[in-house]
Amino acid sequence: MKGILQTAILCYTWVPLQRRLLAIGAVLILAGHLGLLLLGTTGGLAFLLLLCVLLSSSFIGVSMVVSTGVMWRSVSAPRTLALLPYARVKLLLGVLVAMLGFAALLTASFALFRLEAPPTPALQPSLLGMFVYLLGIATAITLFFFLLTGTYYVAVVAIVVCGIAGRLPVISGMAAWVGTIPLLATATVLAWVAFAGWYLRVRRVAPTGWYGWSGRPARNSPNLPTRVSQIDTSRESAVTVQLLGLTSLSRLMRQGWLIALVAAVLLLLQGAPGRPRAVSAALFLIFLLVSIGMFPLGVSRIVASRSRTLWLTGGCSRERLFLLCESWTWRCLGASAGPVAAVLIAAWVFLPHPIRNWGYFLLTALASAVFVLYLGLMDVTGRGLSKLSVEVLAMFACWAPVVLSSILTATVTPAMQLSPVAQLIGAVVLRWVGKNHWRRIDWVMNKPLRLSSQALRPVL
Amino acid sequence: MSDSVLSASHLGKTIRGKTILRDICVEASSGNVVGVIGKNGAGKTTLLDILLGFSPPTSGTSSLFGHPSFTLPPTIKKKIGYVPQQDELVNGITGAQQLSLTASLCTHWNRALIDRLSGVWEVPLDRRTETLSGGERQKLSTLLALGHEPELLILDEPVSSLDPVARRQFLQQLLEIAADQARTVLFSSHIVSDLERVANQIWIVRDGALVWHGDLDSLKESVVRLSLRARKAFPDSLNIANALTYRSDGVRATVVVSDWSAAKEAELAHRLDADIEIENLSLEDIFVELHA
Numbered sequence: 001m002k003g004i005l006q007t008a009i010l011c012y013t014w015v016p017l018q019r020r021l022l023a024i025g026a027v028l029i030l031a032g033h034l035g036l037l038l039l040g041t042t043g044g045l046a047f048l049l050l051l052c053v054l055l056s057s058s059f060i061g062v063s064m065v066v067s068t069g070v071m072w073r074s075v076s077a078p079r080t081l082a083l084l085p086y087a088r089v090k091l092l093l094g095v096l097v098a099m100l101g102f103a104a105l106l107t108a109s110f111a112l113f114r115l116e117a118p119p120t121p122a123l124q125p126s127l128l129g130m131f132v133y134l135l136g137i138a139t140a141i142t143l144f145f146f147l148l149t150g151t152y153y154v155a156v157v158a159i160v161v162c163g164i165a166g167r168l169p170v171i172s173g174m175a176a177w178v179g180t181i182p183l184l185a186t187a188t189v190l191a192w193v194a195f196a197g198w199y200l201r202v203r204r205v206a207p208t209g210w211y212g213w214s215g216r217p218a219r220n221s222p223n224l225p226t227r228v229s230q231i232d233t234s235r236e237s238a239v240t241v242q243l244l245g246l247t248s249l250s251r252l253m254r255q256g257w258l259i260a261l262v263a264a265v266l267l268l269l270q271g272a273p274g275r276p277r278a279v280s281a282a283l284f285l286i287f288l289l290v291s292i293g294m295f296p297l298g299v300s301r302i303v304a305s306r307s308r309t310l311w312l313t314g315g316c317s318r319e320r321l322f323l324l325c326e327s328w329t330w331r332c333l334g335a336s337a338g339p340v341a342a343v344l345i346a347a348w349v350f351l352p353h354p355i356r357n358w359g360y361f362l363l364t365a366l367a368s369a370v371f372v373l374y375l376g377l378m379d380v381t382g383r384g385l386s387k388l389s390v391e392v393l394a395m396f397a398c399w400a401p402v403v404l405s406s407i408l409t410a411t412v413t414p415a416m417q418l419s420p421v422a423q424l425i426g427a428v429v430l431r432w433v434g435k436n437h438w439r440r441i442d443w444v445m446n447k448p449l450r451l452s453s454q455a456l457r458p459v460l
Numbered sequence: 461m462s463d464s465v466l467s468a469s470h471l472g473k474t475i476r477g478k479t480i481l482r483d484i485c486v487e488a489s490s491g492n493v494v495g496v497i498g499k500n501g502a503g504k505t506t507l508l509d510i511l512l513g514f515s516p517p518t519s520g521t522s523s524l525f526g527h528p529s530f531t532l533p534p535t536i537k538k539k540i541g542y543v544p545q546q547d548e549l550v551n552g553i554t555g556a557q558q559l560s561l562t563a564s565l566c567t568h569w570n571r572a573l574i575d576r577l578s579g580v581w582e583v584p585l586d587r588r589t590e591t592l593s594g595g596e597r598q599k600l601s602t603l604l605a606l607g608h609e610p611e612l613l614i615l616d617e618p619v620s621s622l623d624p625v626a627r628r629q630f631l632q633q634l635l636e637i638a639a640d641q642a643r644t645v646l647f648s649s650h651i652v653s654d655l656e657r658v659a660n661q662i663w664i665v666r667d668g669a670l671v672w673h674g675d676l677d678s679l680k681e682s683v684v685r686l687s688l689r690a691r692k693a694f695p696d697s698l699n700i701a702n703a704l705t706y707r708s709d710g711v712r713a714t715v716v717v718s719d720w721s722a723a724k725e726a727e728l729a730h731r732l733d734a735d736i737e738i739e740n741l742s743l744e745d746i747f748v749e750l751h752a
Contacts, residue, residue, distance in 0.1 A: 238564040241550055308514060309548055313604075314565045315534035444475070444506060444515040 003086075007094020008101065011064050014071045018063045025056035029109075032056070036112070050112055057109040061102040065138045066294075068095060069145025076199075077207035088200055096192065099142065103134040136188040143195055242310055243303045243328050256336040260343035292337040293368035300329045300376025301446075308443040322377070322438035326431075329373050337369060360417070367420035367427075374430035380441040463489045465612050465644045466511055470520035473506055473668075480506045481668045484520070488644060488661065490611070493635060495659030495676075496648040497747055503668040504648040505545055508616050511646075512542060524612065538567065541610030545617045545648075547601040555585035555592065555600050559607065566608040573637075574607050581630065594621030599630065606637065613638060615647035619654060627651070631658050656743040664750060671750060672718075676743065683746045684720045688713040690734035700728065704749050716741070716749040 013019045032053035039046050072095055081087045107130045199205070303325040310316045316324065344362055464487050471484040481503045488494050498504045509515045511522050513529035522529040525536050532540075549558055555578075563569040578585055581599045584592065592600065598621050605613060618634075619627045635658050638645045649655055655662065662679055664672040672679060683704070688694070694708045701724075704716040713734075720738075729736050741749065 235564050238561040241553070241561055242565070306548075310565070311514070312512065312537055312540065312542055313562060315537045315567075317534075440516055442515045444509050 003090035004093045004097060007091050008097040010075075011068045011071065011095060011098035012060065012101075014067050018060075018067060021059050021063050025060040028056040029053050053112060054109045057105050061106050061134075061138075064098060064102055065141045066145065068098060069142045069147075070149050072142070073146050073149045073205060074207070076205040079204065092196055092199060095142065099135060099138045102138045103131050106134050107131040132185045132188065136184045136191075139188050139191050143191060239310060239314065239324065240328070242314070243306050243325065244332070256339035260339040292340055293365040294372060295336060296329055296333045296369050296373035297376045299332045300325065300373050301379070303328055304377060304380050304441070305443070305446045307441075308446075311443075318438050318441055319435070321441070322435055326373075326377060326434075329377065333369055333373060337366065341366065360420075363420045364423075367423040370427045371423040371430070374427045374434055378430050378434035378437055380434075380446055381437050464526070465490050466522070466524050466646070468507075468511065468520065468522040471507075471510060471517050471522055472519035473503075473510060473515070474518045475506075479668055481510070481517075484670045486663060486670055486673050488646060490644050491642040492644055492661050493638065493659045494644070494646045494661040494663060495655035496646065496663045496665060497650070497652060497655055497743075498648075498665035499751060500650075502665045504665050505616055507665065508614055508646070508648065512540070512614060538608065539611040541605035541608065541613045543598070543601045543605045543613075543615040543618050547597045549589040549597060549600065551590040552588060554588055555583055555596075558589055558600065559585070559603060562604045563607055568609065569607045570609050571607075573609070574603055577606065577633070578603055580633065595623070595626060598622065602630075602634070611643055613643060613645045613647075615645070617649060618647055619649060619651065627654060628657075652744040652747050662743070664747065666751060679746065680740060680743065682720055683716065683718045683741055683749070685739040685741055685745075685749075686715045686717060686720075686728075687737040687739065688715065688732060688734045690732055692733075694732070694734075698732065 012022055029052075032049045035049040036046060036053075039049070072091065075081070076088065076091060107127055110130055111127055307316075307321045307325055310324070311318065311321060341362060467487040468484050471481055472479070473481040484507065496504050496507070506515070510517050511524065511529055513524070513532050516530050524532060525539060527533060527536050550561070553561070559574060559578075563571070577583075581603075583596055583599045583603065589597065589600070598618060602615070602618060605615070613634075615634075619630060622630055631654055634645070637643070647659075656676065660676055661674065662672065662676050663670055688698075690711050690713075693710050694713045696708075698706060698708075698713065698715065700706075700715055700717060702717050702719045704718060705714075706716075707714045725736055725738065728734075
């Protein structure tokens with residue numbers, strides 16, 4: 001039992017940013033509830049407090065759901081896990097408990113919000129429906145990341161299956177949201193059972209290659225050169241491999257086009273104009289946009305941590321390294337987000353809209369991507385307090401408008417329209433700060449992430 | 461012109477409020493093989509990171525070939541080879557491809573030397589890096605650091621994954637390469653017997669401070685174990701200068717002292733009215749006594 005609970009806690013606290021969001025979110029949720037208790041649940045201030053509770057819960061939950069898939073594979077991979085009794089069962093149940101916690105937390109926040117908020121399509125379902133739906137979404141995202149960090153092509157299949165499953169109600173003409181609950185509940189249970197069946201029986205879970213950016217390993221070939229003198233490599237490709245590993249731009253672009261293709265298929269399945277907007281379609285697109293928006297944060301951190309070798313062996317100055325890393329992060333963003341953005345823009349013009357303001361969401365997501373790109377590049381000196389406040393504020397600033405406009409409101413207010421502009425201005429400021437920080441980059445504070453199986457022992 | 465290859469003056473490092481290094485003053489001249497020893501977490505790797513310019517010091521200065529470490533120009537970086545404690549090999553490519561990638565980042569690369577060493581060290585260059593054993597990865601990392609024939613070679617725990625035979629062979633060849641062109645080698649290791657065999661200078665790091673630096677021979681002459689036998693029981697404290705450890709059992713006592721000299725022997729024998737036997741210690745014994 002202890003191991004299960006500790007795994008569940010690990011799901012919420014794996015990466016430092018999660019811990020910070022959890023700490024700040026918990027304070028905000030508590031303050032929100034206290035304020036509502038004192039002020040009642042009506043009035044302008046009460047609405048803000050409710051919003052504060054809802055957004056805090058969302059950030060805690062979403063960060064957990066996104067990171068859990070990666071964490072789960074990482075901790076499942078070490079061979080020493082086999083020596084620990086019932087380790088996989090504990091991990092599996094721990095993750096399930098975390099998912100149930102996520103669904104319960106967000107449902108409770110929605111329940112609170114429903115007391116005050118105006119009725120919108122997203123708020124029509126029953127609380128049980130909301131709980132089941134959130135659990136289904138959390139399951140899909142977690143399993144998606146678990147698969148994505150292992151075998152890429154399986155992940156694409158997972159996207160298609162999850163996406164089509166999400167579209168089933170629309171395709172089959174189920175207009176009523178409530179009608180989908182048994183279907184979602186069954187799908188979620190089946191997903192867990194099928195995954196558990198594989199996870200508990202498989203001999204070894206492959207380690208994640210995502211954080212190390214090792215990419216798909218080259219196949220062994222009898223023609224591989226065995227003497228140094230047989231190979232000639234350009235400096236440019238050496239710099240690329242040193243910064244990105246085997247994840248080349250063409251590979252990223254291929255991934256981008258595949259994801260875009262899946263998105264296009266799903267949008268086509270949306271059906272003819274006039275169909276009711278489905279919350280599932282909105283959530284799928286938001287997930288896609290959030291992924292695009294957050295992608296450069298990971299890339300910029302990875303290239304920053306891997307640039308050390310280029311400083312010494314490559315002879316680059318710190319200023320030059322900043323420009324190099326900036327350039328490669330931009331290229332990665334372009335290669336992965338470009339195709340998705342192109343398909344979404346085409347769909348925006350030619351297809352019925354699954355969410356009303358999603359052109360705005362796309363712009364916000366891309367502005368956020370630029371913002372977090374420089375946020376990641378700036379964060380290289382290991383200054384604790386400033387890092388904490390900037391990251392948390394940035395996360396809230398980036399995604400509050402998206403969440404607000406997609407789920408809670410049907411219109412984009414003038415203040416919300418300023419959000420992408422504000423983020424782009426913020427990116428310019430962060431670039432200037434980042435450039436200065438790189439003159440003092442401390443690679444002791446920016447080491448590539450390595451996971452040890454020993455870290456598991458206290459958990460299990 | 462001084463032949464100092466690297467130097468540190470009052471070097472200190474604090475990370476998130478924790479002092480990792482404090483007041484390190486040290487220097488190494490060309491042609492020396494310097495061994496850095498210390499317990500886990502003593503600050504060896506951080507010291508090397510700062511000397512190499514990977515991390516700014518919180519206080520003090522460090523320099524390589526007369527240039528501040530943190531802002532080394534490319535001309536100086538070319539003179540440095542570095543083997544990190546945790547290798548930075550790219551997964552998914554072969555050892556030969558890894559060598560090739562590093563070679564293309566360097567303006568000078570001695571292919572003949574690397575081909576020869578990879579054969580002698582039996583590094584399987586046709587295998588992907590993630591399939592190599594820990595020892596093979598370490599050897600490959602060392603090849604990457606040697607290819608451009610650096611004047612200063614810094615190795616952080618280079619032999620920790622090698623078996624004793626491979627370790628001895630590896631270090632011997634490494635030193636031969638270093639001795640060829642009077643290169644300076646600085647390496648940290650937990651395996652004190654290796655250091656004793658190959659290093660001529662020793663730095664001992666304890667709790668972030670440099671408790672000893674100098675010639676290995678001087679260290680071994682300086683730190684001795686005194687076995688004392690008196691006519692009456694020894695007091696609780698013998699008041700011996702630079703005593704590292706003291707154990708007393710009635711009329712017998714054992715003291716380990718640093719900065720020992722023959723002149724002190726007569727004075728101590730007279731003061732304590734005791735017979736003194738002096739025993740020279742191995743580097744491992746000295747290390748243990750310094751950390752007792």
